[in-house]
Amino acid sequence: MGVLHLVSRSPGESLALSQCLGRAGEGDALLLLEGGVYAALKDSACAPCLHESMAGIAVYVLGPDLAARGIAADEVLEGVVRVDYAGFVGLALSHSPIQSWF
């Protein structure tokens, strides 16, 4: 059972994402939520780093937080899986422990 990492701050205002990715282990999962969803923009400067980490980590993004910020499905980096609130609960149940980064 891998760790679920929660990153809720934008990469533009916090180093939380890169600090998380530096410590995440093989088989862990990452869920981007709140301002953290900006990291999923495929044309952003941090996309290459996120893409590279997806070799060992499953990356998810919270759909309602994307919608609130006007990020359409075709703007999201390929391979990042969109989940709804029920999916968030599912990830919380299937991973342990859960670590928040903000």
Add this chain to the structure above:
Amino acid sequence: MKQFLFVMRRPPHEGIGVRESLDLLMTVAAFDQPVRLLFLDDGVFQLKSGQNPECLGAKPIVPLFSALEVYGIEELWVEEESLAQRGLRPESLILPTRGIKRGEVAGLVASADVVVAC
């Protein structure tokens, strides 16, 4: 008369800070003081099109930005590097803006009498 410059650097939908800053900005403008807005860093996300904060139960902020023109605030400056780093283009913003290069920001700031960080 004092030239005001409001500098927005925070992303949207994180508390009521931006809403309060816009209240202050409109108050300043209502007293006929010249106001400019500058969007830097994650602040450029404030103007991204397609935002739907209602799905989080939050109030939309876009109408407040759209009302700026009514207050005679027409100078919206957006740093081009901040847009590019986030994969955004001027066309993906909700309002017409003026582009400014990072190297020119210092001059814009220096030309203001009062700078308000948002």
